[in-house]
Amino acid sequence: MNVEIKEDIALLVPDNSSPGSIIEDFNSAYTDAKDHHLVLDLSNQSTETTDIIIKFQDISDSHRSEGKSFVFIANCDLDLLPEALIVVPTYQEALDIIKMESIERDLGL
Numbered sequence: 783m784n785v786e787i788k789e790d791i792a793l794l795v796p797d798n799s800s801p802g803s804i805i806e807d808f809n810s811a812y813t814d815a816k817d818h819h820l821v822l823d824l825s826n827q828s829t830e831t832t833d834i835i836i837k838f839q840d841i842s843d844s845h846r847s848e849g850k851s852f853v854f855i856a857n858c859d860l861d862l863l864p865e866a867l868i869v870v871p872t873y874q875e876a877l878d879i880i881k882m883e884s885i886e887r888d889l890g891l
């Protein structure tokens with residue numbers, strides 16, 4: 783898992799497309815990235831990303847309850863995902879979501 787931290791955002795990009803490996807690699811990288819807003823880039827995955835994203839539901843909920851954003855970059859059928867998981871097609875849109883959520887938290891919404 784490649785981890786790039788800029789300011790308060792950690793971009794995580796898996797090295798391979800095996801769903802089990804992605805989750806295992808993420809868990810290892812999470813220790814260093816947990817204090818940041820997270821962007822998990824699955825846009826280059828050759829396997830079905832919907833199943834992978836759903837496996838992150840608990841981690842996403844926990845991370846967001848700590849006042850941090852968790853956004854996925856992927857091209858998948860959003861209708862198959864829980865509404866609480868935030869999935870966007872580009873890195874720029876992930877940054878926009880993080881900024882919007884940060885403003886909402888600051889306003890107490």
